[in-house]
Amino acid sequence: MTQAPQAPARTRAQIAARTLRRDAWWRQPAINAAGLLAIVVYLTWASLVNGDYFWKPYISPLYSPCLTSNCAPGAGFHWVPWLTALTPAILIIGGPLGFRFTCYYYRKAYYRAFWRSPAACAVREPHARYSGETRLPLILQNVHRYFFYIALAFNVILTIDAVVAFRNHAGQWGHMGLGTLVLVINAALLWLYSVSCHACRHAVGGRLKHFSRHPLRYRAWSLVSRLNAYHMQFAWVSLFWVLFTDLYIRLVASGAITDPRFF
Amino acid sequence: MGTKVRMRVWRGDGGAGGLVDYEVEVNEGEVVLDVLHRLQATQAGDLAVRWNCKAGKCGSCSMEINGRPRLACMTRMSLFDPADAITITPMRTFPVIRDLVTDVSFNYEKARQIPSFTPDPSVGLGEFRMQQVDVERSQEFRKCIECFLCQNVCHVIRDHPENMPAYAGPRFLMRIAELEMHPADTADRRAIAQDEFGLGLCNITKCCTEVCPEGIHITDNALIPMKERVMSRKYDPVVWLGGKIARRPRRDTPKVPGGRA
Ligand code: SF4
Ligand code: SF4
Ligand code: FES
Numbered sequence: 001m002t003q004a005p006q007a008p009a010r011t012r013a014q015i016a017a018r019t020l021r022r023d024a025w026w027r028q029p030a031i032n033a034a035g036l037l038a039i040v041v042y043l044t045w046a047s048l049v050n051g052d053y054f055w056k057p058y059i060s061p062l063y064s065p066c067l068t069s070n071c072a073p074g075a076g077f078h079w080v081p082w083l084t085a086l087t088p089a090i091l092i093i094g095g096p097l098g099f100r101f102t103c104y105y106y107r108k109a110y111y112r113a114f115w116r117s118p119a120a121c122a123v124r125e126p127h128a129r130y131s132g133e134t135r136l137p138l139i140l141q142n143v144h145r146y147f148f149y150i151a152l153a154f155n156v157i158l159t160i161d162a163v164v165a166f167r168n169h170a171g172q173w174g175h176m177g178l179g180t181l182v183l184v185i186n187a188a189l190l191w192l193y194s195v196s197c198h199a200c201r202h203a204v205g206g207r208l209k210h211f212s213r214h215p216l217r218y219r220a221w222s223l224v225s226r227l228n229a230y231h232m233q234f235a236w237v238s239l240f241w242v243l244f245t246d247l248y249i250r251l252v253a254s255g256a257i258t259d260p261r262f263f
Numbered sequence: 264m265g266t267k268v269r270m271r272v273w274r275g276d277g278g279a280g281g282l283v284d285y286e287v288e289v290n291e292g293e294v295v296l297d298v299l300h301r302l303q304a305t306q307a308g309d310l311a312v313r314w315n316c317k318a319g320k321c322g323s324c325s326m327e328i329n330g331r332p333r334l335a336c337m338t339r340m341s342l343f344d345p346a347d348a349i350t351i352t353p354m355r356t357f358p359v360i361r362d363l364v365t366d367v368s369f370n371y372e373k374a375r376q377i378p379s380f381t382p383d384p385s386v387g388l389g390e391f392r393m394q395q396v397d398v399e400r401s402q403e404f405r406k407c408i409e410c411f412l413c414q415n416v417c418h419v420i421r422d423h424p425e426n427m428p429a430y431a432g433p434r435f436l437m438r439i440a441e442l443e444m445h446p447a448d449t450a451d452r453r454a455i456a457q458d459e460f461g462l463g464l465c466n467i468t469k470c471c472t473e474v475c476p477e478g479i480h481i482t483d484n485a486l487i488p489m490k491e492r493v494m495s496r497k498y499d500p501v502v503w504l505g506g507k508i509a510r511r512p513r514r515d516t517p518k519v520p521g522g523r524a
């Protein structure tokens with residue numbers, strides 16, 4: 001028997017172009033980058049100004065819970081008297097920020113928009129090496145499920161803020177203004193965003209192997225899965241609405257507009 | 264009578280080659296594969312194209328059309344502006360055998376390394392019962408036609424071939440997820456999913472999902488749920504502590520040895 005000749009070493013098609021795509025693949029990452037940058041700029045400004053975040057009974061979601069002793073009168077808890085160097089917003093922003101930063105959707109968005117790894121599918125990324133989420137710092141993305149529980153605590157607090165907004169400026173219950181509606185929508189969107197989270201989907205039932213043995217958890221998982229399909233939409237709308245709520249309360253508190261009262 | 268369209272087709276042996284321009288006739292209702300066949304029949308008798316079913320079900324005709332990974336038999340010519348040339352290249356991630364045909368054995372090697380379905384030996388043949396809801400998740404993954412377009416587009420190996428030994432790619436991480444979600448399976452592939460098959464390299468940027476011709480939600484329904492499972496196995500201190508207190512032993516199933524990649 002003769003030996004079969006060794007097949008020649010094969011390599012990939014040598015194509016120099018970074019991509020042969022001809023559609024506007026750069027558009028989506030550019031829009032996302034612009035959107036995220038604008039949001040970061042507004043967030044930085046709004047959490048540093050330390051004023052106009054409270055107009056009874058409304059408090060801006062960026063400043064709630066207000067824990068420092070330099071809180072606007074009537075707005076907060078004054079639990080952390082020694083931390084007056086920080087604004088109340090900076091003190092708490094790590095919770096929601098960490099939740100969104102480690103969110104599977106936002107990860108996709110900023111890996112594509114900023115890190116360009118990849119900017120779009122079948123477009124070569126600009127990095128010589130790639131280790132993904134296997135080592136520090138990106139391996140820390142694995143804490144996402146803890147931020148999920150922190151985010152739930154924030155949701156409870158912001159829901160309470162929406163409930164206490166059913167008062168008038170003098171503090172009597174049973175009243176409502178446009179600001180109340182803004183705060184209620186804010187809380188609802190935040191719940192939709194958190195409940196549609198992948199960590200939530202895993203916790204309520206995704207981790208099970210045997211759905212038919214856990215009918216209730218299967219129902220919960222099915223519901224979360226339906227919402228999860230819209231997680232990206234909830235991520236953007238809820239984030240936008242938090243900033244809008246802050247802006248609205250800011251405008252009311254500074255006297256630039258008056259809050260229309262419904263009853 | 265059809266119209267003429269310009270086609271720029273990558274021709275070459277091994278990795279060396281380049282784009283060659285042709286003008287080919289196109290008729291209404293045709294797909295890219297039809298036009299490649301006409302090119303083969305009329306002008307380039309030695310053009311190598313792999314195909315089989317012409318129905319989007321065998322997964323043979325994967326290639327890149329205007330830079331996008333697609334099945335040639337499912338890509339209609341009406342998608343393209345007739346005034347523009349259409350560029351056709353082989354899948355970039357795999358070595359070229361000839362022209363548009365690539366060597367996809369990387370995928371078969373990865374497939375062999377995954378510990379297979381492991382039922383509980385104490386349950387007799389035909390005794391295990393499961394409901395539709397128990398298999399629904401896996402059924403989505405079983406739609407896979409093994410076209411390997413997802414493997415081809417995944418930037419982890421497409422842009423960084425040096426990751427190939429450490430990474431199984433979306434199709435096979437999905438296979439691991441499918442087995443981990445199987446109600447009758449007793450193996451634990453979570454540790455090897457991360458350590459041997461490179462799940463941590465995936466940064467969930469969803470290109471696999473974007474190109475899958477079967478519309479499988481690879482990232483949302485397989486990769487992210489698998490990342491959550493790996494988190495419980497490797498990175499969650501509360502789960503770790505709970506396991507210590509309850510003295511639950513860990514039984515990680517090892518990777519199946521062998522394979523070049
Ligand atoms: S989501 Fe993960 S597996 Fe899919 S293409 Fe992106 S990096 Fe690759
Ligand atoms: S998962 Fe989709 S893209 Fe990947 S091999 Fe299967 S059918 Fe092809
Ligand atoms: S919040 Fe987006 S995945 Fe958890």
Ligand code: FES
Binds near residue numbers: 318319336
């Ligand atoms: S020829 Fe079978 S999928 Fe295209």
